[in-house]
Amino acid sequence: MSKLEDMQNLLNRATALEELQRVTEHLREHYQVNHVVYHWVNSVGERFGCGTYTTDWIDRYLEKDYLHIDPVIHGCFQRFNPVDWKSLDWSSKPARAFMKEAIEFGVGTQGYTIPMRGPNGQFALFTMNHTCSDEDWAAFIDKQQRDLILVAHGFNQRALAMEEGVFPLATPSLSPRELSAMTLLAKGKSRAQAADEMSISEHTLRVYIESARHKLGAMNTTHAVARSLAIGIIVV
Amino acid sequence: MSKLEDMQNLLNRATALEELQRVTEHLREHYQVNHVVYHWVNSVGERFGCGTYTTDWIDRYLEKDYLHIDPVIHGCFQRFNPVDWKSLDWSSKPARAFMKEAIEFGVGTQGYTIPMRGPNGQFALFTMNHTCSDEDWAAFIDKQQRDLILVAHGFNQRALAMEEGVFPLATPSLSPRELSAMTLLAKGKSRAQAADEMSISEHTLRVYIESARHKLGAMNTTHAVARSLAIGIIVV
DNA sequence: TTTCTACTCCCCAGAAATAGCGAGGCCGGA
DNA sequence: TCCGGCCTCGCTATTTCTGGGGAGTAGAAA
Incomplete structure (x- = not known):
């Protein structure tokens, strides 16, 4: 030893x-x-x-x-x-x-x-x-x-x-569509572009961004994307 | 061996x-x-x-x-x-x-x-x-x-x-103020709040965000922040 | 079965971001 | 010395995003 x-x-x-x-x-x-x-x-x-x-x-x-x-x-x-x-x-x-x-x-x-x-x-x-x-x-x-x-x-x-x-590892879990939304935004897409890529209306996309924002406790879209990246639930 | x-x-x-x-x-x-x-x-x-x-x-x-x-x-x-x-x-x-x-x-x-x-x-x-x-x-x-x-x-x-x-590791280098701006935005601050924290006018802050965006080759603020995080030049 | 979550769509008004234009001062390297 | 980068401030117009409000479907879990 x-x-x-x-x-x-x-x-x-x-x-x-x-x-x-x-x-x-x-x-x-x-x-x-x-x-x-x-x-x-x-x-x-x-x-x-x-x-x-x-x-x-x-x-x-x-x-x-x-x-x-x-x-x-x-x-x-x-x-x-x-x-x-x-x-x-x-x-x-x-x-x-x-x-x-x-x-x-x-x-x-x-x-x-x-x-x-x-x-x-x-x-x-x-x-x-x-x-x-x-x-x-x-x-x-x-x-x-x-x-x-x-x-x-x-x-x-x-x-x-x-x-x-x-910090009891309370990673918020986003739905697949929410994750897609976050990922596309992180890649620099505008809401319109992201909605287009996901084949949904921009209104719907907005709902995902909003709910993701709430789940992540984020102040705005940029914050939500930043948190998603930081906690590793999306990868650019 | x-x-x-x-x-x-x-x-x-x-x-x-x-x-x-x-x-x-x-x-x-x-x-x-x-x-x-x-x-x-x-x-x-x-x-x-x-x-x-x-x-x-x-x-x-x-x-x-x-x-x-x-x-x-x-x-x-x-x-x-x-x-x-x-x-x-x-x-x-x-x-x-x-x-x-x-x-x-x-x-x-x-x-x-x-x-x-x-x-x-x-x-x-x-x-x-x-x-x-x-x-x-x-x-x-x-x-x-x-x-x-x-x-x-x-x-x-x-x-x-x-x-x-x-990918020859071409990490763009942001100025200190640009990095501060990116960091504050990643933390969820709005432009007004960030400008306030940096004790500059919102107009000036905007210049930093813009130049950071261009250096990073980003489409918008969210993209710039996402890239900054992904390449590790800022930490939330 | 009921309840819950996820997914989809719609409207509106106000706030925020973007894309241009401009200016001047300061500092360090060529 | 000059050039370039950085820091600071200003204006306008347009586009985009935000924060509320709805409402209906399907599928899975309880």
Whole structure:
């Protein structure tokens, strides 16, 4: 039994954010790296995180709205596979300034981040970073890659399980015609065009949009389509 | 070197659908199961698949539009973690009829499906199924779980890499104000409300929406917001 | 059987979005 | 320095959407 499996067991029993936090600390010990962080955006846009960053750095990050500068966030949003920080675009001036400041706060110069996406638009990142040479880091990643993916998945499963406790997965169910309507609108069709494609009158189409809107608790058509996409009941 | 690692290497070199197909066949041999299937919906809603199902079954599946009945699809859309088919809801009449027919076409009675989500709304499923007892299947899954997750990831990485060849990831870049506008609209705000929140005149807001629309190649506001969400440049 | 949901169609008035036109200031890169 | 992108504001006319109100069918569930 490796230490890692012990940690996975610990992870699988975690039911609160503090327990995930503790796992990140154990992982840091185990891998002997600067930091281990897991954070995510849930289905209603709230952000959560746990990890070994100092509160100073987290406060700084939030205060300066680095979410919109951090190339790791940008890069991971565009990718499925894990991302080595070296492969990201650090060419812009704010990005470099951000990196410089991060290092001052103890963040490693080398980093590896695994993006994950869940139902209802959930998006999460599992990051490990360290200060060492490119070669050492490459060797480390090469060796641990698989384990890191599995650990990251473990984190996300627990996080999603915690959410289900809070948001009991009340996905509104739209009828087939309502879904078609939402899909066509999401594709940019006007009501007239959508009605035409569905071979119904525009009046009828409007009824579907309305009822979909009500089911989704949306303020207007755009909102309804946005929610449909976000909760994954339609795909463009 | 296990056989599995050989297969992962094979997978990592795959550049076309046929090669993925071949890997599914190898996996079926290796694990001695009825079927191995990987299929996905890409960023523009096109569907692709490869695996060991018979063409008869695939044709039947498409013909009867089973995508909208199959509880595996439904269940996986709502989940992040891998799904054992037994844990799904087979209570509805069409679902049971579907399962019965699937078995007639050689699909296993036991199944395990791993859902995956990528950037730009990509959604994929990796499935392994077999006909055996509950106990044997549980033991098999328990033993292979980790490897299956890694293999599934391998498939998805290759599939996404193939897509980038076809859709060169030309993500339009919106200005900060344009992004704010899109985000507020996605949250259900009207133009007046959004303008108010951004502390600008509604006329100005309109300019942002218009320019965002043009950058995104969208037909109307709803379409622009839908695209922004789908390509992941905003989060609700 | 009754009830419920889904699907289809219709009208109207007011609110909102769209498609054009225009203007000026600011900042950063070529 | 000039060009381009970004941010801000204005006008008009037309089209589209929204939010109410109806009403009838069919099929499935209770």
